[in-house]
Amino acid sequence: MDDNPAVEAACATGQPVIFLFIWAPEEEGEWSPGGATRWWLHHSLSRLAETLEARGNRLLIRRGPSAATLDGVIAETGASVVFWNRRYEPLAVARDAGIKSGLRQRGLRVESFNAGLLREPWEVATKTGGPYQVFTPYWRACMGMSEPSRPWVAPTRFAAPHPWPIGVEIGSLGLLPRIGWDEGFRGEWTPGSDGAVGLLSTFVAGPWRDYKTNRDRPDLLGTSRLSPHLHFGEIGPRQIWWAVKERAGQLGLAEAEWRSSTYLTEVGWREFAYHLMFHFPRTPTEPLRDEFSRFPWREETELLKRWSEGRTGVPLVDAGMRQLWRTGWMHNRVRMVVASYLVKNLMVPWQSGARWFWDTLVDADLASNTLGWQWTAGCGADAAPYFRVFNPVSQGEKFDPNGEYVRRWVPELGRLELPWIHRPWEAPSEVLRGAGVSLGRDYPEPLVSLVISRERTLEAYARMRAGRPVEGAEKPVIDG
């Protein structure tokens, strides 16, 4: 609710304000919201409606094509001013530009605003005027610009229209899943601005100081978990910036110290993701580096299925995939591990993983999801070097040192001790028996050998870079 420039501008007109939400998922093309984000949206809209009612107004919900639906509301109410906060997905940019110019031609006052980013994607440019493709100079350039403005605080009353336009009920949008898949979401999340503000203040009061080390620990609560709130605009990066700044002031930290803190740098990566999506709009589906279109990906639905269901036989990977399915979220460190495993051990196209994430993450965000997957596959801007293949066993031993994360999400391994918790296939048979685990019955044998599949991928990358033709028949998938 706070730090919302469109609402701020609307209030400044002194006129009654109509808060309009238009549901038009077909306009998002192949990126219409997935199941988990629909769940979030339902609850986010409900909270927003409650908040507006408490402040003397309402949330008007309509469905149908955006332009025509908006025209309808304008005709019914006689509105002469239209404000919104910008979106940056390629289709949304094109649509909103069309709506803006159409309304302006008809004499309406139309403005769009930046609510979601510290910097607009087109504001940041290299000396030659082009977009950045490397994070560090990009972020340095951002930090050299003026400080983000202080967040606006919304009033406790909004002037209401008379009469009220008629809308549809939130429930009629059909956003909630038909099967009870979202049970695990409820205890985990509080969609809405209040939940976001609460998370932010808890985070800066405590975990923020140890973020640099604890952020990599999926067994701890070391991150802010604000990503879904940010995606839905329930809170914005300017609020984060100022919350960090205020906390740093309390602690007496030097300006340079908090500005370069790892947490704000992560906010910077989110900014960079939007910068890239805006300037390279094909990248949600296509590799930025086009030599990667020659890579011998395996379009194997069985491998993808086993990965999606968390049945690869690699504990850290399976734990992550099950956390995702149950809670709509996965720890960032584990996202990198499962993505690396899918792309570099199973050789399944990164786009397939991106689509599964799109459907199951409550924070599914086209810019961040695209950057993350292209980074892992090595085909994006400033991507991981091709030879960097995560080893899910060493990652587990390093970042889930007690195996608690794995045991929480893979309960059939609950009685397995270190070090076998991260590599059950190497455990002596009496250890497995003692833990009540029979590989292949209670928990899968590994889908592939980590060593062999790694070598196979490195060879494929080497061939691709050399521009050599890709062999048609590959070795069998199930090996080792």
Place this chain on the structure above:
DNA sequence: TTTTGAGTTGTTCGA
């Protein structure tokens, strides 16, 4: 135009 320095997140191998 050319040159130069630098570049999120790792793993493996051998001393």
Place this chain on the structure above:
DNA sequence: GTCGAACAACTCAAA
């Protein structure tokens, strides 16, 4: 067990 080097050039950004 620990440490440094190799992995592979390549592209970007700026001087």
